Amino acid sequence: MNTIIIDTERCKGCYLCIEACPKNCIEQNGRPNASGNYPVQFVLASECIACALCALVCPDVAITVFRHVKEAKTADTAMA
Amino acid sequence: MSKVIFERPRYLCDKVTHYCAGCTHGTAHRLVAEAIEHFGVGEKAVAVAPAGCSVMLYKYFDVDSVEAPHGRALAVGTGIKRARPDLFVFTYQGDGDLASIGLCETMHAANRGEGITVIYVNNAVYGMTGGQMAPTTLLGQRTTTTPAGRKHDNEGHPLKMAEMMATLEGVLYSERVALYDPKQIRRARKAIFHAFEVQTKHNGFGFVEVLSACPTNLHLSPVQSQKWVENEMCAAFPLGLYKDVTAKPPELPAATPEAEVNGVSQGTCHAV
Amino acid sequence: MGERGGKRVLEKGNVAMAEGAVQAGCRCYFGYPITPQNEVPEYLSKRLPEVGGVFLQAESEIASINMVLGAVSTGVRAMTSSSSPGISLMQEGISFLAGSQLPALIVNVQRCGPGLGGIKTTQGDYYQATRGGGHGDYRTLVLAPWSVQEMFDFPFLAFELAEKYRNPVLMLPDAVLGQMKDAVVMTPPGPIITYEKDYVLDGAKGRPARNIRSMYLEDDDQELLNYALRTKYEIMEANEQRHEETETDDAEVVIVAYGTAARLALSAMQQAREEGLRVGLFRPVTLWPFPAKALRALARRVKRFLVVEMNLGQMVDDVRAVLGPEVEVDFFGRPGGGMPTPREILAHLHGRGVDKGNEWADKVDAAVDHYVWWREGVLQPREVSPVGHKGVADE
Numbered sequence: 001m002n003t004i005i006i007d008t009e010r011c012k013g014c015y016l017c018i019e020a021c022p023k024n025c026i027e028q029n030g031r032p033n034a035s036g037n038y039p040v041q042f043v044l045a046s047e048c049i050a051c052a053l054c055a056l057v058c059p060d061v062a063i064t065v066f067r068h069v070k071e072a073k074t075a076d077t078a079m080a
Numbered sequence: 081m082s083k084v085i086f087e088r089p090r091y092l093c094d095k096v097t098h099y100c101a102g103c104t105h106g107t108a109h110r111l112v113a114e115a116i117e118h119f120g121v122g123e124k125a126v127a128v129a130p131a132g133c134s135v136m137l138y139k140y141f142d143v144d145s146v147e148a149p150h151g152r153a154l155a156v157g158t159g160i161k162r163a164r165p166d167l168f169v170f171t172y173q174g175d176g177d178l179a180s181i182g183l184c185e186t187m188h189a190a191n192r193g194e195g196i197t198v199i200y201v202n203n204a205v206y207g208m209t210g211g212q213m214a215p216t217t218l219l220g221q222r223t224t225t226t227p228a229g230r231k232h233d234n235e236g237h238p239l240k241m242a243e244m245m246a247t248l249e250g251v252l253y254s255e256r257v258a259l260y261d262p263k264q265i266r267r268a269r270k271a272i273f274h275a276f277e278v279q280t281k282h283n284g285f286g287f288v289e290v291l292s293a294c295p296t297n298l299h300l301s302p303v304q305s306q307k308w309v310e311n312e313m314c315a316a317f318p319l320g321l322y323k324d325v326t327a328k329p330p331e332l333p334a335a336t337p338e339a340e341v342n343g344v345s346q347g348t349c350h351a352v
Numbered sequence: 353m354g355e356r357g358g359k360r361v362l363e364k365g366n367v368a369m370a371e372g373a374v375q376a377g378c379r380c381y382f383g384y385p386i387t388p389q390n391e392v393p394e395y396l397s398k399r400l401p402e403v404g405g406v407f408l409q410a411e412s413e414i415a416s417i418n419m420v421l422g423a424v425s426t427g428v429r430a431m432t433s434s435s436s437p438g439i440s441l442m443q444e445g446i447s448f449l450a451g452s453q454l455p456a457l458i459v460n461v462q463r464c465g466p467g468l469g470g471i472k473t474t475q476g477d478y479y480q481a482t483r484g485g486g487h488g489d490y491r492t493l494v495l496a497p498w499s500v501q502e503m504f505d506f507p508f509l510a511f512e513l514a515e516k517y518r519n520p521v522l523m524l525p526d527a528v529l530g531q532m533k534d535a536v537v538m539t540p541p542g543p544i545i546t547y548e549k550d551y552v553l554d555g556a557k558g559r560p561a562r563n564i565r566s567m568y569l570e571d572d573d574q575e576l577l578n579y580a581l582r583t584k585y586e587i588m589e590a591n592e593q594r595h596e597e598t599e600t601d602d603a604e605v606v607i608v609a610y611g612t613a614a615r616l617a618l619s620a621m622q623q624a625r626e627e628g629l630r631v632g633l634f635r636p637v638t639l640w641p642f643p644a645k646a647l648r649a650l651a652r653r654v655k656r657f658l659v660v661e662m663n664l665g666q667m668v669d670d671v672r673a674v675l676g677p678e679v680e681v682d683f684f685g686r687p688g689g690g691m692p693t694p695r696e697i698l699a700h701l702h703g704r705g706v707d708k709g710n711e712w713a714d715k716v717d718a719a720v721d722h723y724v725w726w727r728e729g730v731l732q733p734r735e736v737s738p739v740g741h742k743g744v745a746d747e
C-alpha cells in the first residue's frame with residue numbers, strides 16, 4: 001500500500017498538506033506535539049495514490065512518501 | 081514492497097527550522113537544497129545569508145556559508161566569486177534585503193554579470209523585523225508602518241525586481257515564480273534549477289524571484305496566505321519568464337585559466 | 353630602514369603602499385575612487401592582473417568592504433583603501449569583519465572633514481580608527497606610517513597581524529603621506545608570515561560545512577563572544593604596542609606625534625635642540641593598541657609632553673589617560689587641512705602660544721561670526737504652537 005510518514009515533531013500544523021491532498025487522506029489529529037503545534041495525521045491510507053503533493057507543499061519537509069511497487073518476478077510474495 | 085518517492089534532500093540539514101507555520105521560506109529552502117544535490121555542487125557551494133528571516137540559513141543548508149550585512153549579500157558574493165571562481169556561490173535574500181537597502185549592490189552585481197545564483201524571496205513585508213512595509217508591499221496593503229495601506233503618492237509603487245533584472249545586460253536569466261500550490265512549486269523548482277545551471281554551465285548571473293507567503297505578518301492563516309499570494313501578489317507581480325539568454329549566451333569574458341584560479345586561491349591562501 | 357637589498361626609487365606614498373600590498377601577497381582589491389588615494393586603485397588596476405590577482409572597482413565603499421569580506425572568507429589576502437568619507441561608509445562592514453573574526457587590510461588616506469570636507473590632509477579620524485569606528489565592542493589594529501618607506505612596509509606587517517589575530521587591520525596615513533614622493537626601497541622587509549586558516553570557505557569537501565557569522569542569537573552566546581574578543585584584544589594590547597623614540601634620552605620635553613605630524617614635530621625638535629632646548633620625539637606606530645607601556649616608562653624621567661596632531665585634539669586624550677594628572681600634557685593641533693608648522697610647534701615648546709599675527713586672528717573671528725549663527729544675542733529662542741504638517745510652526 002502507498003503510505004506517507006509524517007514527522008509529527010517537525011510538523012508545525014500549517015495544514016497546507018490537507019489542502020493539497022486530492023484524496024483527503026490527511027487530517028488534524030488534535031494532540032499537540034512537544035513544540036505545542038497541532039500536527040496532522042495520515043488517515044484513509046487505502047485512498048493514498050502516492051502523488052506526493054502533500055510532501056511537495058510541506059514547508060517543513062515533515063512528510064516522506066512511499067509508493068507501493070510490485071516486486072519483480074516473485075510477485076506472489078508481494079505484501080498486501 | 082515500497083519505494084521512497086519523496087524525502088528530505090541531502091543538503092537540507094535534519095533540523096526543525098525557526099520559520100513560522102506555513103512560511104514558504106521552508107519550501108524555497110528545500111528546492112534550493114534539491115538543486116545543490118542535483119548539480120553536485122554541495123562540496124563547492126558557498127551560501128551567502130542575508131539579514132532577514134533567512135539569516136540563519138547556515139543551520140539549514142549543509143554547505144559552507146557566510147553572513148552578509150543587511151543588503152550586501154551580492155557584494156559579499158562578488159568577493160567570494162572573484163577570489164575563488166571555481167566555487168559555486170548563491171545568495172538567498174528577502175525583498176527588504178535585496179530590493180531596498182541592498183538595491184545598489186543587487187543592480188551592480190547583476191550588471192557585472194557575476195557568476196552568482198540569486199534566490200530572491202519576495203513576501204511583500206519585512207518579516208524579521210515584524211511586518212513593516214517592504215519595497216514590494218502592495219498598494220493598499222496594510223503593514224505596521226503603512227497602517228492605512230501603502231499609497232503610491234507617499235511610498236511609491238511595489239518594486240518589480242524580476243522585470244528590472246531582465247533589463248540588465250549582465251543578467252542571463254530572470255524569472256518570477258510562486259509557491260502557493262503544487263503546480264507553482266514545480267515551476268519554482270524548475271526555475272531554481274535553471275538558475276543553478278546558469279552558473280554551473282555559463283558562469284552567469286541567474287535570478288529567481290520567488291513569491292512567498294508570510295502568514296504571520298499578513299495576519300492570515302497559512303492556507304489563506306497562499307490564496308493571498310495567488311490572487312493579490314500575482315496580480316501585482318505577474319509570474320513568468322522575463323529573460324533567458326542561455327540558449328545563446330552573450331560573449332562572456334574568457335574564463336580564468338585553471339592555473340590562475342589555483343594561483344589566486346589555494347596557492348595564495350596557503351603560501352602567504 | 354632602507355638598509356636591505358634593493359635600489360632606492362622615488363615613489364608616491366600611495367603607490368608604494370599598493371606595491372607593498374601586492375608583494376605582501378594581497379590578491380584582491382576592491383575600492384571606490386576618492387581623492388587623495390586614487391593612485392592606489394589606479395596602480396592596482398594594472399598591477400594585480402599581472403600577478404593573477406583581482407582588481408574590481410566597486411559601486412561604493414559599502415560594496416568594497418563587503419567584497420573584501422567575501423574574498424577574505426575564502427582565505428585570500430584582500431584589501432580596500434579609501435579616504436575619510438568612504439571609510440565612514442565602511443564602518444558596518446568593518447564591524448562585521450571584527451565580529452566574524454576575519455583578517456583584512458583597510459587603508460584610510462585621511463582627508464579633512466567633517467562632511468565632504470576637503471581633500472587637504474588631516475588626522476581627524478583618530479577617534480574613529482582607534483575606537484573600532486563602527487557599532488559594537490570591538491577594536492581594529494591601527495598602523496600609522498610616517499614615511500613612504502613605511503607606506504611600503506606596513507602592508508606586510510598588516511596582513512601578518514590581521515591573520516595572526518583574525519582581525520581587520522587599518523593603516524592610517526593622511527593625504528600628505530599618500531601624495532608625497534620620496535626615496536623608497538621596494539623589496540620585502542622580511543619573510544612573509546601567515547597563520548593557519550581553519551575558517552576558510554572553499555566548499556565542504558571531506559569536512560563538515562563551515563559558517564562565518566557575527567550573529568549569535570542563542571543563549572548568552574553573543575555576550576560570550578564579546579568576552580572572547582576582549583581577551584583577544586588584551587593579548588593584542590600586550591604584544592603589539594609599537595612606537596619609535598628619537599632623542600628622548602636626555603629630553604626635558606617630549607613631543608608625542610604620529611604620521612605627518614611627527615615629521616613636522618621632528619623638524620621642530622631639531623630647531624629646538626639648536627636653540628638648546630632638550631626636546632625628544634615619541635612616535636606611536638600602532639595607534640591601537642596605543643603604546644602606553646613605553647610612554648609610561650618615559651614619563652618616569654620626563655615631566656612635560658606636548659602632543660601635536662592635525663586635528664583639534666584626539667590622541668591627546670589617550671596620552672592624558674595613560675600619563676595621568678601628575679604629568680603636564682600640552683596640546684597643539686590644527687584641524688581642517690591646517691598643518692602645524694615647525695615654527696608654531698617650537699613656540700609651544702617654549703611654552704608660548706603661537707602669535708600668528710592680527711591678520712590670522714581677524715580671520716578666525718570672522719569665521720566664528722560667519723558660521724556660529726546661534727551665538728547669544730543673534731538668535732533668540734521663541735515659543736511656537738505645535739508643529740504643522742509641513743514641519744514649520746503654524747502661526
Ligand SMILES: Cc1ncc(C[n+]2csc(CCOP(=O)(O)OP(=O)(O)O)c2C)c(N)n1
Nearest residue numbers: 131132133150174175176177205206207208
Ligand atoms: C543595517 C541594518 N538595518 C536594518 C536591519 C534590520 N533588519 C533586519 S532584517 C530586515 C528586513 C527583512 O526583510 P526582508 O529582507 O524582506 O526578509 P524577510 O525577513 O521578510 O524574509 C531589517 C530591516 C539590519 N539588520 N541592518
Ligand code: SF4
Nearest residue numbers: 011012014015017058
Ligand atoms: S504541510 Fe507539513 S508542517 Fe504543514 S501541516 Fe502538513 S505536515 Fe505539518
Ligand code: SF4
Nearest residue numbers: 099100103133207294
Ligand atoms: S515572519 Fe514571515 S517570513 Fe519570517 S518566518 Fe514567519 S512567516 Fe516566514
